Amino acid sequence: MPKVKRERQGAAQRKGQSSTQQAVRQSITFNKDFGQHILRNPMVVQSIVDKAAIKSSDVVMEIGPGTGNLTAKLLEKAKKVIAFEIDPRMVAELRKRFMGTPYMSKLEIIVGDCIKSEFPDFDVCVANMPYQISSPFVFKLLLHRKFRCAVLMFQKEFAERLYAKPGDKLYCRLSANTQLMARVAHVLKVGKNNFKPPPKVDSSVVRIEPMNPMPKINFVEWDGLTRILFTRKNKTLSAIFKSKTVIELLSKNYQIYCSLNEIMVADDFDIKAKIDEILTECAFNETRARTMSIDQFLKLLERFNANKIHFSS
Template sequence: MPKVKSEKKSRVHNEVAKQGIVFNKDFGQHILKNPLVITSIIEKSCIRPTDICLEIGPGTGNMTVKILEKAKKVIACEIDPRMVAELQKRVQGTPMQAKLQILIGDILKNPELPFFDLCIANVPYQISSPLIFKLLLHRQFRCAILMFQKEFAQRLVAKPGDKLYCRLSINTQLLARVDIIMKVGKNNFKPPPKVESAVIRLEPRNPPVEVNYTEWDGLTRIAFLRKNKTLAAEFKHTSVLTSLDQNYRLQCSINNVDVPKDFDIKSKVEEILTTLEADKFRARTMDIDDFMKVLHAFNSAGIHFS
Protein backbone atom coordinates (compact mmCIF):
# COMPACT_ATOMS: atom_id res chain seq x y z
CA MET A 1 0.00 0.00 0.00
CA PRO A 2 1.23 3.51 -0.77
CA LYS A 3 2.28 5.59 2.21
CA VAL A 4 -0.20 8.17 3.33
CA LYS A 5 1.43 11.49 4.13
CA SER A 6 0.72 12.58 7.66
CA GLU A 7 -1.02 15.92 7.92
CA LYS A 8 1.27 18.71 9.06
CA LYS A 9 0.22 20.31 12.31
CA SER A 10 0.44 24.10 12.32
CA ARG A 11 2.05 25.90 15.22
CA VAL A 12 -1.00 27.53 16.69
CA HIS A 13 -1.58 28.55 20.29
CA ASN A 14 -4.12 25.91 21.48
CA GLU A 15 -6.36 28.30 23.38
CA VAL A 16 -6.38 30.86 20.58
CA ALA A 17 -6.83 28.19 17.91
CA LYS A 18 -10.08 27.13 19.52
CA GLN A 19 -11.35 30.65 18.83
CA GLY A 20 -10.30 30.46 15.18
CA ILE A 21 -7.27 32.76 15.38
CA VAL A 22 -4.13 31.88 13.43
CA PHE A 23 -1.04 34.01 14.08
CA ASN A 24 -0.08 36.42 11.32
CA LYS A 25 3.61 36.16 10.37
CA ASP A 26 3.43 39.50 8.54
CA PHE A 27 2.83 41.18 11.91
CA GLY A 28 5.57 39.17 13.63
CA GLN A 29 3.05 37.68 16.07
CA HIS A 30 4.70 35.53 18.72
CA ILE A 31 2.61 35.43 21.90
CA LEU A 32 4.57 35.33 25.15
CA LYS A 33 2.99 32.36 26.98
CA ASN A 34 5.23 31.73 30.02
CA PRO A 35 3.60 33.39 33.09
CA LEU A 36 6.91 33.38 34.96
CA VAL A 37 8.58 35.44 32.24
CA ILE A 38 5.61 37.83 32.15
CA THR A 39 5.75 38.24 35.94
CA SER A 40 9.49 38.90 35.81
CA ILE A 41 9.07 41.59 33.14
CA ILE A 42 6.31 43.27 35.18
CA GLU A 43 8.51 43.25 38.29
CA LYS A 44 11.46 44.75 36.43
CA SER A 45 9.19 47.45 35.01
CA CYS A 46 8.65 48.90 38.51
CA ILE A 47 5.13 50.08 37.63
CA ARG A 48 3.73 52.78 39.93
CA PRO A 49 0.01 53.03 40.83
CA THR A 50 -0.06 56.47 39.16
CA ASP A 51 1.54 55.31 35.88
CA ILE A 52 -0.04 55.49 32.46
CA CYS A 53 1.49 52.58 30.54
CA LEU A 54 1.77 52.22 26.78
CA GLU A 55 1.81 48.62 25.60
CA ILE A 56 2.71 48.01 21.95
CA GLY A 57 1.46 44.74 20.45
CA PRO A 58 -0.59 43.38 23.39
CA GLY A 59 -1.75 40.35 21.39
CA THR A 60 -4.29 38.32 23.37
CA GLY A 61 -3.52 40.30 26.53
CA ASN A 62 -1.38 37.93 28.62
CA MET A 63 0.83 40.80 29.75
CA THR A 64 -1.84 43.51 29.48
CA VAL A 65 -3.95 42.13 32.34
CA LYS A 66 -0.87 42.01 34.60
CA ILE A 67 -0.05 45.64 33.80
CA LEU A 68 -3.67 46.65 34.43
CA GLU A 69 -3.44 45.18 37.94
CA LYS A 70 -0.67 47.63 38.84
CA ALA A 71 -1.06 50.75 36.66
CA LYS A 72 -3.53 53.62 36.68
CA LYS A 73 -4.25 53.17 32.97
CA VAL A 74 -3.02 51.10 30.01
CA ILE A 75 -3.01 52.35 26.42
CA ALA A 76 -2.69 49.24 24.23
CA CYS A 77 -1.73 49.74 20.58
CA GLU A 78 -2.61 46.75 18.37
CA ILE A 79 -2.59 46.45 14.58
CA ASP A 80 -4.62 43.22 14.33
CA PRO A 81 -8.41 43.69 14.84
CA ARG A 82 -8.74 40.00 15.80
CA MET A 83 -6.38 40.49 18.74
CA VAL A 84 -8.24 43.67 19.71
CA ALA A 85 -11.47 41.66 19.93
CA GLU A 86 -9.82 39.03 22.15
CA LEU A 87 -8.35 41.69 24.42
CA GLN A 88 -11.73 43.41 24.78
CA LYS A 89 -13.39 40.09 25.67
CA ARG A 90 -10.74 39.43 28.28
CA VAL A 91 -11.46 42.58 30.30
CA GLN A 92 -15.17 42.95 29.56
CA GLY A 93 -17.26 43.17 32.71
CA THR A 94 -14.21 43.50 34.99
CA PRO A 95 -12.84 46.53 36.89
CA MET A 96 -9.95 46.54 34.40
CA GLN A 97 -12.21 47.50 31.50
CA ALA A 98 -12.37 51.17 32.55
CA LYS A 99 -8.56 51.33 32.83
CA LEU A 100 -7.89 50.04 29.32
CA GLN A 101 -7.75 52.21 26.19
CA ILE A 102 -7.12 50.43 22.88
CA LEU A 103 -5.61 52.15 19.85
CA ILE A 104 -6.11 50.17 16.64
CA GLY A 105 -3.46 50.64 13.96
CA ASP A 106 0.25 50.81 13.18
CA ILE A 107 2.12 52.65 15.95
CA LEU A 108 4.76 53.79 13.46
CA LYS A 109 2.15 55.53 11.30
CA ASN A 110 0.73 57.43 14.25
CA PRO A 111 2.16 60.98 13.91
CA GLU A 112 2.23 61.50 17.68
CA LEU A 113 2.40 59.09 20.58
CA PRO A 114 -0.07 59.59 23.44
CA PHE A 115 1.19 60.73 26.83
CA PHE A 116 2.57 57.86 28.92
CA ASP A 117 4.99 57.29 31.80
CA LEU A 118 6.16 53.80 30.95
CA CYS A 119 6.26 51.72 27.77
CA ILE A 120 6.18 47.92 27.87
CA ALA A 121 6.28 45.95 24.64
CA ASN A 122 6.97 42.54 23.13
CA VAL A 123 8.11 44.20 19.91
CA PRO A 124 7.56 42.64 16.46
CA TYR A 125 11.17 42.29 15.31
CA GLN A 126 10.66 43.94 11.91
CA ILE A 127 9.80 47.30 13.54
CA SER A 128 12.55 47.21 16.20
CA SER A 129 14.80 49.98 14.88
CA PRO A 130 12.13 52.51 13.81
CA LEU A 131 10.25 51.98 17.08
CA ILE A 132 13.35 52.69 19.18
CA PHE A 133 13.88 56.05 17.51
CA LYS A 134 10.19 56.97 17.51
CA LEU A 135 10.21 56.48 21.28
CA LEU A 136 13.46 58.42 21.73
CA LEU A 137 12.21 61.34 19.65
CA HIS A 138 9.05 61.38 21.81
CA ARG A 139 11.25 61.55 24.93
CA GLN A 140 8.44 62.37 27.37
CA PHE A 141 8.46 59.14 29.39
CA ARG A 142 10.35 57.68 32.33
CA CYS A 143 11.53 54.44 30.77
CA ALA A 144 10.67 51.65 28.36
CA ILE A 145 10.89 47.88 28.90
CA LEU A 146 11.14 46.31 25.46
CA MET A 147 11.65 42.77 24.21
CA PHE A 148 13.73 42.41 21.04
CA GLN A 149 15.61 39.78 19.08
CA LYS A 150 18.69 38.97 21.19
CA GLU A 151 21.23 40.15 18.62
CA PHE A 152 19.38 43.44 18.11
CA ALA A 153 19.42 44.02 21.88
CA GLN A 154 23.15 43.26 21.95
CA ARG A 155 23.73 45.86 19.24
CA LEU A 156 21.90 48.46 21.29
CA VAL A 157 24.21 47.99 24.30
CA ALA A 158 27.47 47.30 22.39
CA LYS A 159 30.48 49.44 23.38
CA PRO A 160 33.32 50.81 21.21
CA GLY A 161 35.54 47.90 20.13
CA ASP A 162 32.78 45.28 20.44
CA LYS A 163 32.08 43.18 17.35
CA LEU A 164 28.42 44.27 17.26
CA TYR A 165 29.17 47.99 17.83
CA CYS A 166 27.50 49.95 15.05
CA ARG A 167 25.66 53.15 14.18
CA LEU A 168 22.56 51.86 15.96
CA SER A 169 24.63 51.46 19.15
CA ILE A 170 26.03 54.97 19.30
CA ASN A 171 22.85 56.71 18.12
CA THR A 172 20.79 54.95 20.78
CA GLN A 173 23.34 55.56 23.54
CA LEU A 174 23.56 59.25 22.59
CA LEU A 175 19.88 59.65 23.46
CA ALA A 176 19.38 57.09 26.22
CA ARG A 177 20.84 54.77 28.81
CA VAL A 178 20.21 51.20 27.71
CA ASP A 179 20.78 47.85 29.46
CA ILE A 180 19.84 44.23 28.85
CA ILE A 181 17.89 43.13 31.93
CA MET A 182 16.95 39.55 31.00
CA LYS A 183 17.16 36.95 28.25
CA VAL A 184 14.15 35.00 27.01
CA GLY A 185 14.35 31.64 25.22
CA LYS A 186 12.30 31.04 22.09
CA ASN A 187 10.29 28.23 23.72
CA ASN A 188 8.55 30.82 25.90
CA PHE A 189 6.51 31.93 22.86
CA LYS A 190 3.72 30.49 20.72
CA PRO A 191 4.60 29.98 17.96
CA PRO A 192 8.33 29.86 18.84
CA PRO A 193 10.39 32.38 16.84
CA LYS A 194 13.57 31.23 15.09
CA VAL A 195 15.79 33.34 17.37
CA GLU A 196 16.38 34.00 21.06
CA SER A 197 15.07 37.21 22.63
CA ALA A 198 16.21 39.71 25.24
CA VAL A 199 14.49 42.41 27.31
CA ILE A 200 16.09 45.84 27.55
CA ARG A 201 15.51 48.85 29.78
CA LEU A 202 15.66 52.18 27.92
CA GLU A 203 15.84 55.49 29.83
CA PRO A 204 15.94 58.78 27.88
CA ARG A 205 18.84 61.00 28.94
CA ASN A 206 17.64 63.94 30.98
CA PRO A 207 18.64 66.59 30.17
CA PRO A 208 19.19 65.51 26.55
CA VAL A 209 22.61 65.85 24.93
CA GLU A 210 22.96 69.20 23.16
CA VAL A 211 23.78 68.35 19.56
CA ASN A 212 22.35 68.96 16.10
CA TYR A 213 20.90 65.50 15.45
CA THR A 214 20.78 65.99 11.68
CA GLU A 215 24.50 66.77 11.59
CA TRP A 216 25.28 63.97 14.05
CA ASP A 217 23.39 61.50 11.86
CA GLY A 218 25.26 62.73 8.76
CA LEU A 219 28.66 62.27 10.40
CA THR A 220 27.99 58.82 11.87
CA ARG A 221 26.47 57.66 8.58
CA ILE A 222 29.78 58.45 6.81
CA ALA A 223 31.97 57.02 9.57
CA PHE A 224 30.08 53.72 9.92
CA LEU A 225 29.79 53.08 6.19
CA ARG A 226 32.91 50.94 6.65
CA LYS A 227 33.50 51.03 10.39
CA ASN A 228 36.93 49.33 10.23
CA LYS A 229 38.37 51.96 7.86
CA THR A 230 40.05 55.13 9.13
CA LEU A 231 38.20 58.45 8.97
CA ALA A 232 40.89 59.66 6.55
CA ALA A 233 39.90 56.88 4.15
CA GLU A 234 36.16 57.40 4.61
CA PHE A 235 36.40 61.13 3.87
CA LYS A 236 38.23 60.56 0.59
CA HIS A 237 35.12 59.25 -1.18
CA THR A 238 34.05 61.54 -4.02
CA SER A 239 30.37 61.42 -2.99
CA VAL A 240 31.25 62.45 0.58
CA LEU A 241 33.51 65.31 -0.54
CA THR A 242 30.93 66.53 -3.07
CA SER A 243 28.21 66.65 -0.41
CA LEU A 244 30.45 68.49 2.08
CA ASP A 245 31.55 70.97 -0.59
CA GLN A 246 27.92 71.74 -1.49
CA ASN A 247 27.03 72.20 2.19
CA TYR A 248 30.01 74.49 2.72
CA ARG A 249 29.13 76.71 -0.24
CA LEU A 250 25.49 76.83 0.81
CA GLN A 251 26.43 77.97 4.32
CA CYS A 252 28.76 80.62 2.89
CA SER A 253 25.94 81.89 0.69
CA ILE A 254 23.46 81.99 3.59
CA ASN A 255 25.94 83.86 5.81
CA ASN A 256 27.06 86.17 2.98
CA VAL A 257 30.65 84.90 3.13
CA ASP A 258 32.86 84.74 0.05
CA VAL A 259 34.26 81.31 -0.85
CA PRO A 260 38.06 81.55 -1.40
CA LYS A 261 38.95 81.04 -5.07
CA ASP A 262 41.53 78.40 -4.16
CA PHE A 263 39.19 76.56 -1.78
CA ASP A 264 39.58 72.77 -1.99
CA ILE A 265 37.28 70.67 0.15
CA LYS A 266 39.56 67.63 0.10
CA SER A 267 42.52 69.60 1.48
CA LYS A 268 40.30 71.26 4.08
CA VAL A 269 38.95 67.94 5.34
CA GLU A 270 42.45 66.45 5.55
CA GLU A 271 43.62 69.52 7.47
CA ILE A 272 40.77 69.25 10.01
CA LEU A 273 41.31 65.54 10.65
CA THR A 274 45.10 65.86 10.89
CA THR A 275 44.96 68.86 13.25
CA LEU A 276 42.52 66.98 15.48
CA GLU A 277 44.66 63.83 15.18
CA ALA A 278 41.49 62.04 14.13
CA ASP A 279 42.67 60.87 10.71
CA LYS A 280 43.57 57.46 12.19
CA PHE A 281 40.32 57.14 14.12
CA ARG A 282 38.07 54.19 13.20
CA ALA A 283 34.33 54.28 13.85
CA ARG A 284 34.39 50.83 15.50
CA THR A 285 36.47 52.21 18.41
CA MET A 286 35.12 55.78 18.63
CA ASP A 287 32.88 56.77 21.53
CA ILE A 288 30.37 59.62 21.79
CA ASP A 289 33.02 62.13 22.93
CA ASP A 290 35.22 61.28 19.92
CA PHE A 291 32.38 61.93 17.49
CA MET A 292 31.47 65.14 19.30
CA LYS A 293 35.04 66.43 18.90
CA VAL A 294 35.10 65.60 15.19
CA LEU A 295 31.69 67.19 14.59
CA HIS A 296 32.68 70.35 16.48
CA ALA A 297 35.94 70.64 14.51
CA PHE A 298 34.14 70.40 11.15
CA ASN A 299 31.40 72.82 12.18
CA SER A 300 33.97 75.34 13.50
CA ALA A 301 35.59 75.26 10.05
CA GLY A 302 32.22 75.97 8.41
CA ILE A 303 31.70 72.42 7.14
CA HIS A 304 28.34 70.82 7.90
CA PHE A 305 26.66 67.45 7.47
CA SER A 306 23.15 66.73 6.26
Protein backbone atom coordinates in the same frame (compact mmCIF):
# COMPACT_ATOMS: atom_id res chain seq x y z
CA MET B 1 -26.54 24.45 49.55
CA PRO B 2 -23.51 23.90 51.85
CA LYS B 3 -20.86 26.65 51.75
CA VAL B 4 -18.06 24.26 50.73
CA LYS B 5 -20.08 22.99 47.79
CA ARG B 6 -20.85 26.54 46.61
CA GLU B 7 -17.16 27.43 46.79
CA ARG B 8 -16.23 24.36 44.77
CA GLN B 9 -18.83 25.22 42.15
CA GLY B 10 -17.52 28.80 41.98
CA ALA B 11 -13.96 27.59 41.58
CA ALA B 12 -15.02 25.17 38.87
CA GLN B 13 -16.89 27.96 37.07
CA ARG B 14 -13.86 30.26 37.18
CA LYS B 15 -11.67 27.43 35.94
CA GLY B 16 -14.12 26.76 33.12
CA GLN B 17 -14.09 30.45 32.11
CA SER B 18 -10.28 30.45 32.18
CA SER B 19 -10.19 27.31 30.03
CA THR B 20 -12.63 28.86 27.59
CA GLN B 21 -10.51 32.00 27.28
CA GLN B 22 -7.41 29.87 26.77
CA ALA B 23 -9.16 27.81 24.10
CA VAL B 24 -10.20 30.97 22.26
CA ARG B 25 -6.63 32.27 22.33
CA GLN B 26 -5.29 28.93 21.16
CA SER B 27 -7.70 28.96 18.20
CA ILE B 28 -6.19 32.17 16.79
CA THR B 29 -3.90 31.78 13.81
CA PHE B 30 -1.01 34.16 14.38
CA ASN B 31 -0.07 36.53 11.56
CA LYS B 32 3.64 36.35 10.61
CA ASP B 33 3.31 39.62 8.67
CA PHE B 34 2.72 41.35 12.01
CA GLY B 35 5.54 39.46 13.72
CA GLN B 36 3.08 37.86 16.16
CA HIS B 37 4.79 35.61 18.70
CA ILE B 38 2.81 35.50 21.94
CA LEU B 39 4.83 35.36 25.15
CA ARG B 40 3.35 32.50 27.14
CA ASN B 41 5.75 32.04 30.07
CA PRO B 42 4.17 33.80 33.11
CA MET B 43 7.53 34.04 34.91
CA VAL B 44 9.05 35.99 32.00
CA VAL B 45 5.96 38.21 31.82
CA GLN B 46 6.28 38.98 35.54
CA SER B 47 10.03 39.68 35.21
CA ILE B 48 9.37 42.24 32.46
CA VAL B 49 6.74 44.00 34.59
CA ASP B 50 9.07 43.99 37.61
CA LYS B 51 11.93 45.54 35.59
CA ALA B 52 9.60 48.36 34.52
CA ALA B 53 9.08 49.36 38.20
CA ILE B 54 5.57 50.62 37.43
CA LYS B 55 3.94 52.98 39.92
CA SER B 56 0.22 53.05 40.68
CA SER B 57 0.07 56.55 39.17
CA ASP B 58 1.74 55.54 35.88
CA VAL B 59 0.25 55.47 32.41
CA VAL B 60 1.81 52.59 30.47
CA MET B 61 2.00 52.36 26.69
CA GLU B 62 2.10 48.80 25.36
CA ILE B 63 2.85 47.89 21.74
CA GLY B 64 1.33 44.75 20.22
CA PRO B 65 -0.51 43.34 23.28
CA GLY B 66 -1.68 40.27 21.36
CA THR B 67 -3.93 38.13 23.55
CA GLY B 68 -3.19 40.22 26.63
CA ASN B 69 -0.88 38.08 28.78
CA LEU B 70 1.44 41.02 29.47
CA THR B 71 -1.45 43.51 29.43
CA ALA B 72 -3.13 41.75 32.34
CA LYS B 73 -0.04 42.14 34.55
CA LEU B 74 0.38 45.78 33.53
CA LEU B 75 -3.24 46.54 34.42
CA GLU B 76 -2.62 45.16 37.92
CA LYS B 77 0.10 47.77 38.51
CA ALA B 78 -0.68 50.85 36.43
CA LYS B 79 -3.24 53.62 36.60
CA LYS B 80 -3.94 53.09 32.90
CA VAL B 81 -2.67 51.02 29.97
CA ILE B 82 -2.80 52.38 26.41
CA ALA B 83 -2.30 49.48 24.00
CA PHE B 84 -1.51 49.83 20.29
CA GLU B 85 -2.79 46.84 18.31
CA ILE B 86 -2.83 46.59 14.52
CA ASP B 87 -4.69 43.25 14.23
CA PRO B 88 -8.51 43.56 14.63
CA ARG B 89 -8.71 39.92 15.78
CA MET B 90 -6.38 40.65 18.69
CA VAL B 91 -8.37 43.78 19.52
CA ALA B 92 -11.53 41.66 19.77
CA GLU B 93 -9.71 39.12 21.94
CA LEU B 94 -8.43 41.83 24.28
CA ARG B 95 -11.88 43.33 24.73
CA LYS B 96 -13.38 39.90 25.31
CA ARG B 97 -10.70 39.00 27.86
CA PHE B 98 -11.16 42.09 30.04
CA MET B 99 -14.88 42.73 29.50
CA GLY B 100 -16.76 42.70 32.78
CA THR B 101 -13.59 42.99 34.85
CA PRO B 102 -12.44 46.01 36.91
CA TYR B 103 -9.54 46.37 34.46
CA MET B 104 -11.68 47.31 31.46
CA SER B 105 -12.01 50.92 32.61
CA LYS B 106 -8.20 51.16 32.87
CA LEU B 107 -7.54 49.83 29.35
CA GLU B 108 -7.51 52.01 26.22
CA ILE B 109 -6.93 50.23 22.90
CA ILE B 110 -5.68 52.18 19.90
CA VAL B 111 -6.34 50.24 16.71
CA GLY B 112 -3.60 50.94 14.18
CA ASP B 113 0.10 51.12 13.40
CA CYS B 114 2.09 52.74 16.23
CA ILE B 115 4.76 53.91 13.78
CA LYS B 116 2.21 55.92 11.80
CA SER B 117 0.30 57.17 14.84
CA GLU B 118 1.01 59.95 17.29
CA PHE B 119 2.13 58.68 20.68
CA PRO B 120 -0.07 59.57 23.67
CA ASP B 121 1.37 60.91 26.91
CA PHE B 122 2.78 58.03 28.98
CA ASP B 123 5.29 57.34 31.76
CA VAL B 124 6.51 53.84 30.90
CA CYS B 125 6.57 51.82 27.69
CA VAL B 126 6.50 48.02 27.81
CA ALA B 127 6.40 45.84 24.71
CA ASN B 128 7.22 42.56 23.02
CA MET B 129 8.38 44.22 19.80
CA PRO B 130 7.68 42.81 16.33
CA TYR B 131 11.02 42.57 14.49
CA GLN B 132 9.73 44.49 11.47
CA ILE B 133 9.30 47.76 13.38
CA SER B 134 12.11 47.48 15.95
CA SER B 135 14.45 50.12 14.52
CA PRO B 136 11.89 52.80 13.53
CA PHE B 137 10.10 52.31 16.84
CA VAL B 138 13.26 52.85 18.92
CA PHE B 139 14.01 56.16 17.23
CA LYS B 140 10.42 57.36 17.35
CA LEU B 141 10.36 56.51 21.05
CA LEU B 142 13.64 58.32 21.78
CA LEU B 143 12.56 61.43 19.88
CA HIS B 144 9.30 61.42 21.85
CA ARG B 145 11.45 61.86 24.98
CA LYS B 146 8.58 62.43 27.44
CA PHE B 147 8.77 59.16 29.37
CA ARG B 148 10.65 57.71 32.34
CA CYS B 149 11.74 54.36 30.96
CA ALA B 150 10.95 51.62 28.45
CA VAL B 151 11.32 47.86 28.93
CA LEU B 152 11.29 46.28 25.51
CA MET B 153 11.82 42.79 24.13
CA PHE B 154 13.63 42.44 20.80
CA GLN B 155 15.26 39.69 18.79
CA LYS B 156 18.54 38.91 20.56
CA GLU B 157 20.96 40.37 18.00
CA PHE B 158 18.98 43.59 17.61
CA ALA B 159 18.98 44.04 21.39
CA GLU B 160 22.73 43.41 21.51
CA ARG B 161 23.28 46.15 18.93
CA LEU B 162 21.42 48.63 21.12
CA TYR B 163 23.78 48.23 24.07
CA ALA B 164 27.01 47.25 22.23
CA LYS B 165 30.07 49.26 23.28
CA PRO B 166 32.85 50.76 21.09
CA GLY B 167 35.07 47.94 19.86
CA ASP B 168 32.36 45.26 20.16
CA LYS B 169 31.64 43.27 17.01
CA LEU B 170 28.02 44.44 16.92
CA TYR B 171 28.77 48.12 17.63
CA CYS B 172 27.14 50.07 14.80
CA ARG B 173 25.25 53.21 13.85
CA LEU B 174 22.19 51.94 15.73
CA SER B 175 24.33 51.60 18.89
CA ALA B 176 25.76 55.12 18.63
CA ASN B 177 22.46 56.79 17.72
CA THR B 178 20.62 55.07 20.58
CA GLN B 179 23.29 55.67 23.21
CA LEU B 180 23.51 59.34 22.25
CA MET B 181 19.95 59.80 23.50
CA ALA B 182 19.52 57.12 26.15
CA ARG B 183 21.09 54.76 28.66
CA VAL B 184 20.53 51.17 27.54
CA ALA B 185 20.94 48.09 29.74
CA HIS B 186 20.38 44.40 29.08
CA VAL B 187 18.06 42.90 31.70
CA LEU B 188 16.87 39.46 30.57
CA LYS B 189 17.46 36.69 28.03
CA VAL B 190 14.33 34.95 26.70
CA GLY B 191 14.59 31.65 24.82
CA LYS B 192 12.44 31.11 21.72
CA ASN B 193 10.49 28.29 23.39
CA ASN B 194 8.81 30.85 25.66
CA PHE B 195 6.69 31.99 22.71
CA LYS B 196 3.81 30.64 20.68
CA PRO B 197 4.51 30.08 17.87
CA PRO B 198 8.27 29.89 18.62
CA PRO B 199 10.31 32.41 16.57
CA LYS B 200 13.48 31.33 14.78
CA VAL B 201 15.80 33.11 17.22
CA ASP B 202 16.05 33.90 20.93
CA SER B 203 15.07 37.28 22.34
CA SER B 204 16.42 39.74 24.90
CA VAL B 205 14.82 42.40 27.06
CA VAL B 206 16.45 45.81 27.44
CA ARG B 207 15.67 48.79 29.65
CA ILE B 208 15.96 52.21 28.01
CA GLU B 209 16.09 55.46 29.98
CA PRO B 210 16.21 58.73 28.00
CA MET B 211 19.05 61.14 28.77
CA ASN B 212 17.94 64.12 30.82
CA PRO B 213 18.76 66.67 29.60
CA MET B 214 19.12 65.55 26.00
CA PRO B 215 22.33 66.52 24.15
CA LYS B 216 21.99 69.96 22.55
CA ILE B 217 22.95 69.07 19.01
CA ASN B 218 21.43 69.05 15.55
CA PHE B 219 20.25 65.45 15.21
CA VAL B 220 20.12 65.70 11.41
CA GLU B 221 23.80 66.67 11.42
CA TRP B 222 24.64 63.86 13.84
CA ASP B 223 22.77 61.33 11.72
CA GLY B 224 24.56 62.51 8.58
CA LEU B 225 27.97 62.08 10.21
CA THR B 226 27.30 58.61 11.68
CA ARG B 227 25.74 57.44 8.40
CA ILE B 228 28.99 58.25 6.56
CA LEU B 229 31.29 56.79 9.19
CA PHE B 230 29.45 53.53 9.83
CA THR B 231 28.98 52.74 6.16
CA ARG B 232 32.67 51.76 6.30
CA LYS B 233 33.17 51.37 10.04
CA ASN B 234 36.39 49.33 9.72
CA LYS B 235 38.14 51.95 7.58
CA THR B 236 40.18 54.77 9.11
CA LEU B 237 38.50 58.17 9.16
CA SER B 238 41.29 59.47 6.92
CA ALA B 239 40.35 56.89 4.27
CA ILE B 240 36.62 57.51 4.60
CA PHE B 241 36.97 61.28 4.11
CA LYS B 242 39.10 60.79 1.00
CA SER B 243 36.16 59.12 -0.73
CA LYS B 244 35.06 61.05 -3.82
CA THR B 245 31.39 60.79 -2.83
CA VAL B 246 32.04 62.14 0.67
CA ILE B 247 34.27 64.97 -0.60
CA GLU B 248 31.62 66.03 -3.14
CA LEU B 249 28.86 66.00 -0.51
CA LEU B 250 30.79 68.06 2.03
CA SER B 251 32.04 70.48 -0.63
CA LYS B 252 28.48 71.05 -1.86
CA ASN B 253 27.21 71.57 1.71
CA TYR B 254 30.05 73.99 2.43
CA GLN B 255 29.21 76.08 -0.64
CA ILE B 256 25.51 76.13 0.27
CA TYR B 257 26.21 77.13 3.88
CA CYS B 258 28.51 79.96 2.83
CA SER B 259 26.03 81.19 0.24
CA LEU B 260 23.10 81.22 2.69
CA ASN B 261 25.17 83.05 5.29
CA GLU B 262 26.78 85.50 2.81
CA ILE B 263 30.29 84.21 3.49
CA MET B 264 32.90 84.63 0.78
CA VAL B 265 34.71 81.47 -0.25
CA ALA B 266 38.39 81.99 -0.94
CA ASP B 267 39.51 81.12 -4.47
CA ASP B 268 42.18 78.82 -3.12
CA PHE B 269 39.93 77.05 -0.61
CA ASP B 270 40.67 73.29 -0.56
CA ILE B 271 37.99 71.14 1.13
CA LYS B 272 40.32 68.12 1.28
CA ALA B 273 43.01 70.11 3.10
CA LYS B 274 40.44 71.48 5.54
CA ILE B 275 39.14 67.97 6.33
CA ASP B 276 42.69 66.70 6.89
CA GLU B 277 43.34 69.66 9.19
CA ILE B 278 40.24 68.85 11.29
CA LEU B 279 41.09 65.15 11.57
CA THR B 280 44.66 66.00 12.59
CA GLU B 281 43.47 68.55 15.12
CA CYS B 282 41.21 65.92 16.73
CA ALA B 283 43.87 63.17 16.35
CA PHE B 284 41.32 61.02 14.51
CA ASN B 285 43.20 60.32 11.23
CA GLU B 286 43.80 56.65 12.05
CA THR B 287 40.70 56.17 14.21
CA ARG B 288 37.94 53.80 13.05
CA ALA B 289 34.23 54.38 13.67
CA ARG B 290 33.82 50.95 15.27
CA THR B 291 36.03 52.08 18.19
CA MET B 292 34.72 55.63 18.68
CA SER B 293 32.79 56.71 21.77
CA ILE B 294 29.81 59.05 21.77
CA ASP B 295 32.01 61.87 23.09
CA GLN B 296 34.45 61.37 20.21
CA PHE B 297 31.67 61.55 17.63
CA LEU B 298 30.39 64.72 19.30
CA LYS B 299 33.87 66.27 19.30
CA LEU B 300 34.35 65.49 15.60
CA LEU B 301 30.94 66.88 14.66
CA GLU B 302 31.58 70.05 16.64
CA ARG B 303 34.92 70.66 14.87
CA PHE B 304 33.45 70.10 11.41
CA ASN B 305 30.51 72.42 12.09
CA ALA B 306 32.80 75.07 13.62
CA ASN B 307 34.66 75.06 10.31
CA LYS B 308 31.39 75.50 8.37
CA ILE B 309 31.41 71.90 7.12
CA HIS B 310 28.02 70.27 7.48
CA PHE B 311 26.45 66.87 6.88
CA SER B 312 23.02 68.05 5.83
CA SER B 313 22.22 70.57 3.14
